[in-house]
Amino acid sequence: MSDSQRWFFLIVTLILAFLLYLLQPILSPFIVAALLAYLSDPLADRLEARGLSRTLSVVVVFSVMTSVLLLLVIWLIPKLGHQIQVMVKLIPAVLTMIETVWIPWIKANTGVSLADFDWQSVRQLMTGHWQQTGNIVKDLFSSVSQSGMALAAWLANLVLIPVVMFYLLRDWDVMMDKIGHLLPRNVEPKVKLWARECDEVLGAFIKGQLLVMFALGVIYSLGLWAIGLDLALLVGMIAGLASIVPYMGFFVGIIAAAVAAMLQFNDVTALAWVGLVFAIGQALEGMVLTPLLVGDRIGLHPVAVIFAIMAGGQLFGFVGILIALPVAAVIMVLLRHLHQGYKSSRLYDC
Template identity: 65%
Template sequence: MDSVFTSQKWFLLIVVAAVSFLFYLLGPILSPFLVGALLAYLTDPMADRLEEMGASRTSAVIIVFIVLGAFFSLAVLMVLPKLGQQIQLMMQQIPQVIDLFENKVFPALQTYLGTDAQIGDFSMIKTLIAGNWEETGNIMTQLAKSVTKSSLAVMGWIANLLLIPVVTFYLLRDWDVMMAKIGRLLPRNIEPKVTMLATESDEVLGAFIKGQLLVMLALGTVYAVGLWLVGVNLALLLGMLAGLASIVPYMGFIVGIVASGVAAYMQFQDPIILVWVGVVFGIGQALEGMVLTPLLVGDRIGLHPVAVIFAIMAGGQLFGFVGILIALPVAAVIMVFLRHLHDGYKRSHLYGSEKVEPPEDEPEYEQENIVNEQH
């Protein structure tokens, strides 16, 4: 029996190593497949719910595709052009922001701290920005220019864009079937354990990726609408920036309120506007804590903020854009495995001469270090 278990263990390790090596070799062409898999994973619960309501799997997938198509069409036709205009406007205002810090903020800090330390000369930065901001132009125009420089690049972009919906459709249609087939491929004696680990990994991914992405989108919308009502010209750009930064708890609030405060003050030149910016982000923070996170994420286990930052940076460093796409799913799976290894270590002879049972007032797995208590 031990020899069979050892053989299975080595077989699974070889399979994992081979798949990882293939991912490394095929990284340049995997982006559309990974994006399609991510979209299929995120929308599978919606398709399952439509099936429960009586629709066939194909009909459910078509309905999901209509919703996705409408969302992305709206983003391309309305959001991206407006975002490009605001990026251009932001580039024009950066020299003014530098002047504000150089002539007002830093001198006030020097006076308050009682020091004559020199901050430095910002003239070079202003010259570079003033000489190059016009080259940025509209984001869609610049993207088109960079792509059309090479016919091969054009073909690659078109192929990737066409592959993503095709891959998403087929993966979403056959998602449940593929998961069942993978389960049947596993050795029977370890299938329950692997299923348990996969279920816990899915809970982590569901809590963080599905839930947190919706929280980020909702917060970005709330911040953008609030800043627009206040009258800030860069409302969409600043709202999206704050929403994206919300992948780490409180970072979206900090980044958003600082950037929005600077932009609003540069536009209105009135300190009262900072109060309104604070009200917008205060409302957003209250909605996140009392409504969005409890509703969309709940009390399920999430990734620690430091683990999120490290996973994204490590994935990008090791595998580029593909690494960024798979960083959080891989980190979630690794976290689940580490938690079980930690529990096994605490119960083994390596930790002590006798097996250590967890105290009655502690959960079976020590989750206090990984539960996102901010939520």
């Protein structure tokens, strides 16, 4: 790559970053649509390979995804809202159990006394915050409906996402091909190699790990529902989301489920059923889900994922959270090639 080309790519990158900063208030629906199109493109490609036209393939994939998302939203949000309210009512009981059971046990076995701790303030703080969380959907719709412009903007973004997704998905391969033809001829093979590696990294995480997280959430929720736990859906979804870090979902979920089971059933045998549910979930993850959905592809390290999401949110808000993983994948690939170049340079082997 010549010096002029390096300056060109640097200037283009800076301009794009500056535009991203300026336009972030309106970019959310476009980025969400682009991510959904990226996730759906392999399915459309498979249907197209079976003889369907690109437009018909996109219509089929778009219809299925839209129907599934609508059903999930219509069914999931009210259920989660109800279970959050149930959990809010259990918080005082959890704190009472900590004061009457766990603190005396800790003192008896370790000699550490927590009697002077102000548990009443903790109870009021946690109850207040979780009550606000339980009413978040109602507050959101209330605040939006108070302003006609805010309501119009919210509805426009909601409608814009599927429209943009449809057109991006239909023209995805064409756009990628045109971008490839815009690159300087001497750097196109290298950029295509990097793009392919970035796609592998993102595919391993977004198309793999996120599906594993969703599947675990469903497995844990169904298992806890089968043993009669009232907070089955909430605990299962939290455990699934926490599975972004290996084994974190298991520990977070089993602790939350054990506390909820003890408060609901007041029977030690309930803990055995909770342990069985999470043991089955872990076995399915290790033997079925991860080999099938992720395989041997190298994705983003869990710590890199957490840092990327937090850094993106800090720098660019919600838009930063949406683009955090793609940017992290690009940086990871570039660092890998930079590391290889450094190991073969005179700086390393001198």
